[in-house]
Amino acid sequence: MTQTTTAHAAVTQPAVTQPAMAQAPARPGALLRVEHLVQRYRARGAVVHAVSDVSFDLLPGECLGLVGESGCGKSTTGRAILQLPRPTAGRVVLDGEDLCALDRRRLRHRRHRLQMIFQDPVAALNPRRRVRDLVVEGLDIQRQLPGGERAARADALLRDVGLDPELVGDRRPHELSGGQCQRVAIARALAVGPDVLVCDEPVASLDVSVQAQVLTLLARLRAEHRLALLFVAHDLAVVRAVVDRVAVMYLGTIAEIGPVDAVYDTPAHPYTRALLDAVPVPDPAVDPEQAPSLTGELPSPLAPPSGCPFRTRCPRAADRCAAERPLPRAVGPDHHVACHFPLVDPLPDSTSGDGSHEDGFGRPAGAGERAGRDRA
Amino acid sequence: MAALADTAVVGASAPPGEPLLRVSGLTVDIPTPRGPLRALDDVSFELAPHRTLGLVGESGSGKSMLVRTIMGISPARSTVTGSVRFDGVELTSLPRRAARSYWGRRIAMVFQDPTTSLNPVLTVGRQLTEATRAHLGLGRARATERAVELLDLVSIPEPRRRLRQYPHELSGGMRQRVTIAMALACDPDLLIADEATTALDVTVQKQILDLIAGIQRERGLALILVSHDLGVVAGRTDDIAVLYGGRVAERASTRVLFAGHRHPYSQALLAAVPRLDRPAGAAPRTIPGTPPDLVLAPPGCRFAPRCPSAEDDCHRAAPAPRPGADPTHAYACLHPIPTTKAERR
Secondary structure, X not given: OHHHHOHHHEOOOOOOOXXXXXXXXXXXXXXXXXXXXXXXXXXXXXXXXXXXXXXXXXXXXXXXXXXOOOOOOXXXXXXXXXXXXXXXXXXXXXXXXXXXXXXXXXXXXOHHHEEEEOOOHHHHOOOOOOHHHHHHHHHHXXXXXXXXXXXXXXXXXXXXXXXXXXXXXOOOHHHOOHHHHHHHHHHHHHOOOOOEEEEEOOOOOOOHHHHHHHHHHHHHHHHHHOOEEEEEEOOHHHHHHHOOEEEEEEOOEEEEEEEHHHHHHOOOOHHHHHHHHHOOOOOOOOOHHHXXXXXXXXXXXXXXXXXXXXXXXOOOOOHHHHHOOOOEEEEEOOEEEEOOOOOOOOOOOOOOOOOOOEOOOOOEOOHHHHHOOOOO | OHHHHOOOOOOOOOOOOOOOEEEEEEEEEEEEOOEEEEEEEEEEEEEOOOOEEEEEOOOOOOHHHHHHHHOOOOOOOOEEEEEEEEOOEEOOOOOHHHHOOOEOXXXXXXOOOHHHHOOOOOOHHHHHHHHHHHHHOOOHHHHHHHHHHHHHHOOOOOHHHHHOOOHHHOOHHHHHHHHHHHHHOOOOOEEEEEOOOOOOOHHHHHHHHHHHXXXXXXHOOEEXXXXXXXXXXXXXXXXXEEEEOOXXXXXXXXXXXXXXXXXXXXXXXXXXXXXXXXXXXXXXXOOOOXXXXXXXXXXXXXXXXXXXXXXHHHHOOOOOOEEOOOOOOEEOOOOOOOOOOOOOO
């Protein structure tokens, strides 16, 4: 993946040219707030705009889905929250503390609160270690447990994710199925008692029957441990089954964010509509060729289009879309869309106006662009 | 595509009533250190010209092994028994040389990963002309013209420029269009798409599947659509065969399979599919247990260890296919899901 190979070349200076954008108002009681997150990489003399000004928040125990096509920046966003690597600009505020501002040592002491699981569970586990050791590795780093307590803790964690410690505890990852490996990865993440679990395509490599098992497990653990989940996935149907809220990403920006039922049933962004239309329906009575197809290809993140990133493929695009970047506007309770011509009428008292007068900070549109990032 | 017609091999010439493809009793054993792995076990089905068959199943169900065996690319050292008849000709016993006029020519395949099925050091043009020059004996200039037509057929813009490009210069969707163009180069009668859109984004997947459907209609191909995704096959196939553990668990017309399936595995698979139209929080149903180990597998139904309606007799012998009420329907289950309408046969 691009983001891992170029991770070392992450651009670390603050973004001064990035236009400040309005964001949906933060909800009270948020556990995690991501504000104006920007991630750029240098690659062969060019700059990859992987994530451009993304903001959202997560309540304790809430599950937010990040969906979009390959290259939309959803995985990069998930990793940037864990400071893997540190974002180019923006804030990641966990319980009032900005992780981006912490030095390495202090960040390490927060690591246990944010954990992550990955798409390929077999590759995510050290093939030379036994399951029991893999599960408690995080605890070992945190503090030394006496041998008996350590083993008991490992067994309890394995049972918690539906594995029999007697059966799998002494095995190595290659002796397990993909679904079992993902369970081990989940147990390993839970070992340190996180508040937030970032799941990067956790079921994409699993068969549908095993997929359902892992999704059910995540739902149960989330309820039992009051875990907040950031669920990164390309499969919109899977996302619907697990999340409370969903953010649709396109070319490094959030096109639409809101409660999953609202976004899926009344999508406001033409891109959300196109994505939903493309999902194959397991019903022979539905003719898939009737749904309109999205034309064209994803623009290069090396040179994103001006204005709205989706305008080059959008059926509703007009001159204004090339000139002005659309700001998020409310179209329903906690439901925001960044589009000049949304499919759902914006609420009259939309927090950021209709996007042409104010940018949500009470300044005229474009002021942020001229002034640079006020925070930096 | 009149220009393509003159180079076409003779079209499907099977006598009326004879299917284009008839697979019967196909069994494939692969030696492993632990013993033989029975990848396919007594698989039978038929495919008529111009029809589309969906092959669904999970990893290890044998769906890829089945189409690879039809294509003559079963793994080395594997033992193939049973019959694959294509247009009246038995392919399994055909001499390698004679089989070449079928594989890649009248039966063509598109694979899951366009990155690995294209040669990274050869231009698109070179790879697109290879088959037509070898199989149809076209000269370089004629083959190049044909390649341009093919890229046009799969809706690749600026085909002449693309011919000089290398696979890494194309996006994933474009690469898969190129492999489809390669498969269509010799105007096949049967196209096999083995998880051809699994690696692609959902919007690109739809473009590619619509493209294949359009080409199929235009050229009258028979199509085998292999997918783990029931959503992909639901609206795009005439018939579906559900594979489990190397056996056909159930086959029927697509409509009957979705509405009146009798095999508990078909039911479990359908219930496990996450659906867009299901309200949030309504998690898909899980299938307990894990797919079967096909090395030294016990006798009996492969699904029995995970089956909610399994009884003692399920573990004794493999159930033979039983006909359903619909003439297209057959299922291999001793204790099928009851139908609402009384089924007496």
